[in-house]
Amino acid sequence: MRDSLKYKRVAQLQNYTNDLLDKQGNYLLLYDYINHIPLRRIIDVGAWWGPWTITWQNNAEQVEIFEPNQKILPKLKHNISNFKNCTLHETALGNKSGNVSMTQTTHSGTYHVSKTDGSIKIKTLDSYNFDNVDVIKIDAEGYELPILQGARNTIIKNRPWIQIEANKACLRYKYTKRELMHYLMDMGMERVTKKHPDQIWKF
16 A cells, blocks of 8 residues: 555656656655654755655645756746645755856756856755754755755754765765765764665654
């Protein structure tokens, strides 16, 4: 029964407008850990066209969505238009406020920070002062550590579950997966599972 419910959640993504449906996407990696928990606020960093949000929004009172890619935003806005609990923030996240440039390598799902100046606004998650945060998902094509650094107060205050991408893309920003893991551990978190390229962490 549980696997059947999981399948239905992923299958529903085919009904939405998208550039690419990643059939290997770990949209339900958190399922066995939090599906039974009433979630207050969840945060989707690097929302793309919305597959993670679409999968989880029905479980949460509020969803904060971060996506700076102007080319994918029309599809994302269309896909979340019927969800009354979703707020879209058209900005990148990092460890300080300012402006950056972003580009993609192969498709819209590989959109990433390329320069530390440009026309795209970047903020810290801490600057939003969110409370009641139960889950944070981060998929930023290697920029995960700066995002964590800019979210440190939010994470320590709220003690959320974190689903985070961790792969060799981090090398473009001159840090390693091990450094990413140590940062999470230094905040008091532990890894509970992984499925390439994602990991799940909790306090």
